[in-house]
Amino acid sequence: MDSSVVLKEVELAPPAAPKVGRAKINWRTHFQQHWPLYVMLIPAIVSMILFRFYPMWGILFAFKKYSPVAGFAKSPWVGLKNFSRFFSSDYALPILRNTISIAVGKIVVGQIVAILFALFLNEVRSHFFKRTVQTMTTLAHFLSWIIIGGMMVQILSTKGAVNQIVTSFGLEPIRFLSDPAVFPWTLIGLETWKEFGWGAVIYLAALTNINPELYEAAAVDGADRFQRMRHITLPGIKTLIILMSCLSLGGILSAGFEQVLVLYNPVVYKTGDILDTYIYRVGLVGSGGMPDYSLGTAVGLLQGGVGFVLILVSYWLADKFANYRVF
Amino acid sequence: MIAENSLGDRLFTIFLYLMMALLAFLCVAPFIHVISLSLSSNAAIKMGAVGLWPVDFHTQNYQFVLKEPQFMRSFGVSVVRVVFGVSAMLIMTIMTAYPLSRDSVPMFGRTPFKMIMLFSGMFGGGLIPTYMAMRSLHLTNNFLVLILPGALAVFSVILVMNFFRGIPVELTEAAELDGASHWDILFRIFLPVSLPVLATISLFSAVGHWNSWFDGVIYMDEIRMWPLQSYLYARVTSQMIQKSGTAAGGTAERMGQSFNELTPEGLSTAMILVATIPILLVYPFLQRYFVKGLTLGSVKG
Numbered sequence: 063m064d065s066s067v068v069l070k071e072v073e074l075a076p077p078a079a080p081k082v083g084r085a086k087i088n089w090r091t092h093f094q095q096h097w098p099l100y101v102m103l104i105p106a107i108v109s110m111i112l113f114r115f116y117p118m119w120g121i122l123f124a125f126k127k128y129s130p131v132a133g134f135a136k137s138p139w140v141g142l143k144n145f146s147r148f149f150s151s152d153y154a155l156p157i158l159r160n161t162i163s164i165a166v167g168k169i170v171v172g173q174i175v176a177i178l179f180a181l182f183l184n185e186v187r188s189h190f191f192k193r194t195v196q197t198m199t200t201l202a203h204f205l206s207w208i209i210i211g212g213m214m215v216q217i218l219s220t221k222g223a224v225n226q227i228v229t230s231f232g233l234e235p236i237r238f239l240s241d242p243a244v245f246p247w248t249l250i251g252l253e254t255w256k257e258f259g260w261g262a263v264i265y266l267a268a269l270t271n272i273n274p275e276l277y278e279a280a281a282v283d284g285a286d287r288f289q290r291m292r293h294i295t296l297p298g299i300k301t302l303i304i305l306m307s308c309l310s311l312g313g314i315l316s317a318g319f320e321q322v323l324v325l326y327n328p329v330v331y332k333t334g335d336i337l338d339t340y341i342y343r344v345g346l347v348g349s350g351g352m353p354d355y356s357l358g359t360a361v362g363l364l365q366g367g368v369g370f371v372l373i374l375v376s377y378w379l380a381d382k383f384a385n386y387r388v389f
Numbered sequence: 390m391i392a393e394n395s396l397g398d399r400l401f402t403i404f405l406y407l408m409m410a411l412l413a414f415l416c417v418a419p420f421i422h423v424i425s426l427s428l429s430s431n432a433a434i435k436m437g438a439v440g441l442w443p444v445d446f447h448t449q450n451y452q453f454v455l456k457e458p459q460f461m462r463s464f465g466v467s468v469v470r471v472v473f474g475v476s477a478m479l480i481m482t483i484m485t486a487y488p489l490s491r492d493s494v495p496m497f498g499r500t501p502f503k504m505i506m507l508f509s510g511m512f513g514g515g516l517i518p519t520y521m522a523m524r525s526l527h528l529t530n531n532f533l534v535l536i537l538p539g540a541l542a543v544f545s546v547i548l549v550m551n552f553f554r555g556i557p558v559e560l561t562e563a564a565e566l567d568g569a570s571h572w573d574i575l576f577r578i579f580l581p582v583s584l585p586v587l588a589t590i591s592l593f594s595a596v597g598h599w600n601s602w603f604d605g606v607i608y609m610d611e612i613r614m615w616p617l618q619s620y621l622y623a624r625v626t627s628q629m630i631q632k633s634g635t636a637a638g639g640t641a642e643r644m645g646q647s648f649n650e651l652t653p654e655g656l657s658t659a660m661i662l663v664a665t666i667p668i669l670l671v672y673p674f675l676q677r678y679f680v681k682g683l684t685l686g687s688v689k690g
Contacts, residue, residue, distance in 0.1 A: 087495055089497070092495075092497075096494055096496070096571065098570065098571040098572055099487075099488035099491065099494065099496055099571060100488070100496075100497075102484040102485065102487055102488050102571075103484070103485060103488055103502065105480070105481050105484055105485070105540075105541075106481060106484070106485040106506070106541050106546075107502075109481065109537070109538075109540055109541040110505070110506065110509050110541060112526065112537075113519075113522075113537065113538040113541070114509035114513060114514075114541075115509065116522050116526075117513065117514030117515075117518045117519040117521070117522035117523075118513075118514045118518065119514075119518070119522075120514050120515075120517065120518025120519070120521045120522055121514055121515070121518055123517065123518065123521070179412065182405060182408065182409065183409060185405055186405060186406065186409060191406065191409070194413065195409050195410070195412070195413045196676075197672075197676065198413040198414075198416050198417050199412060199413055199416045200676075200679070201416065201417070201420075201669075201672065202416060204596050204600075204668050204672065204675065205600070205665060205668060206599075206600035206601075206602060206618050208600075208602055208618045208621045208622050208625060208661075208664075209600075209618075209621070209661050209664060209665055211625060212621065212624075212625040212657055212658070212661045213419055213420070213423045213658070213661060214419070215625065216423065216426065216654060216658065217419055217422060217423070221437065223422050223440070226437050255415070255416070259416065263679050263680065263683060264680075264683050267679075267680045267683070286397070286398075287398060287401055319603075320602075320603060323603075324622070324625065324626060338516075341515070341516055341517070342516060345516065345517040346516065346517060346520060346607060355517055355521070358516070358517045359515060359517045359518055362514075362515030362516050362517055362518070363515055365515070366512060366513065366514075366515045367512075369512075370511055370512040373511050374511075388507065388547060
């Protein structure tokens with residue numbers, strides 16, 4: 063090798079090891095050489111300030127009794143009164159209960175169906191068949207809840223296709239979208255229907271990494287299909303299952319805003335109203351008058367704050383149990 | 390592979406294929422049923438005679454939808470939104486990911502920046518403060534509100550950053566020896582080898598933009614400016630139909646007698662299906678990037 067190249071490489075070596083280089087940086091020459099790195103970050107910094115941090119001053123609405131007539135500055139401070147207004151209202155308990163139970167229901171049912179589906183689809187030998195099934199089961203994931211909701215309102219109506227089948231068995235039609243006792247299950251069922259194929263993609267991807275020799279060795283030892291699924295396939299995605307469970311914790315206060323907003327109606331508020339829809343109705347739409355910005359912001363802050371802590375905890379758990387790091 | 394010879398195994402295989410086929414059928418049957426509904430006569434729909442095949446085939450719903458000015462306008466708004474939204478996201482992602490990925494170059498404030506960016510992806514002001522902020526930035530009733538706030542997609546940045554990090558250091562170092570600037574390295578080395586990952590984030594972002602509707606509904610006062618999915622929201626949900634101002638019956642009468650099979654349901658169904666077509670068109674490409682895209686779906690950046 064050319065000795066001058068070697069020399070240059072030696073000269074370049076310190077920056078390659080940041081810990082060593084950090085103490086000795088000459089910032090003047092550093093900026094002269096590396097200014098583009100900083101320039102490139104400007105759009106992201108501006109975007110974060112304008113669209114992520116600037117809105118945060120609005121959190122102060124939560125501690126004021128905001129009136130659009132008086133404006134922000136002249137609205138009086140009220141301390142935590144907006145929070146106590148929410149908790150002392152008749153809505154607080156049902157809404158929290160609905161949000162958490164619908165979210166947990168979606169996570170549990172959705173994960174179980176996705177994992178079982180992946181386990182069984184993994185047993186299919188024909189690549190063409192596998193691919194076709196995957197194509198058909200993941201499509202709905204890429205469609206909005208407007209599309210899916212619009213379809214389902216027709217299919218699940220009392221005279222819709224599903225109830226035609228139900229009544230043909232001599233049963234009463236099920237009011238999927240207007241019976242408060244059924245509605246949360248409709249939400250969970252539709253979410254699972256829409257997402258299980260996509261949820262299985264990550265497991266199927268992980269299953270391709272399992273060494274085929276394990277299966278052959280197990281077969282030689284006389285393990286049948288189910289035993290192989292139970293003792294090779296399932297352990298192969300165990301870490302991933304733990305990881306997905308940990309990460310899903312972060313979403314426990316988000317029960318699917320867009321889905322509920324498209325599908326719900328006042329008849330099922332009792333069991334179907336969740337934090338997001340409540341905040342939207344109270345804080346932006348306003349029920350029978352002006353929107354209550356302050357109350358909406360307070361409940362939103364509660365959801366955002368607790369949600370943030372939950373995400374941190376979920377990342378911490380994911381790191382602890384599955385060695386997962388975002389960066 | 391392992392030979393499956395026993396009777397039990399064969400039965401299992403048959404059962405397996407049947408179950409999987411049934412599941413796949415359950416996933417597409419609603420679409421087929423709704424397509425059939427949109428092509429069937431009202432009489433047949435009311436009798437419940439429509440299953441997975443149209444009865445008394447007609448295409449009036451579609452003819453009407455394609456002549457509905459607001460539908461076509463909103464379709465246009467959505468197309469423009471996708472083009473500009475994806476471009477903005479792509480430029481922002483590349484420019485942010487590059488400096489963060491160059492670990493060999495020490496940088497002032499890199500780690501704090503990453504932490505702040507991650508934080509900004511996890512915690513926001515919430516719905517109402519964000520709405521107020523957009524209003525005070527004069528972004529309400531402004532097309533840019535559909536493009537700019539979503540341009541910095543944190544998880545796309547992380548995905549691209551990690552991909553950039555995987556590019557062999559030798560390539561970069563050789564270029565640096567030749568006197569290449571950061572722009573040269575980015576445009577001549579990093580970008581050409583990153584096309585698959587850039588395609589991934591672009592496709593997923595395009596689908597996201599096409600499917601977004603809530604921002605249109607809250608930030609735009611006039612239906613005229615709504616993207617397609619926001620407009621469909623107005624058509625589909627009953628409480629908003631007055632706001633959209635065009636109940637199907639009235640418009641049909643206005644357009645003459647030729648559309649005697651129109652119903653609000655038939656029309657919304659036809660609209661929904663037309664709005665699905667663009668997704669179907671990119672779906673084969675999306676499928677190639679499923680696994681890469683997994684990390685994107687988890688959090689909205």
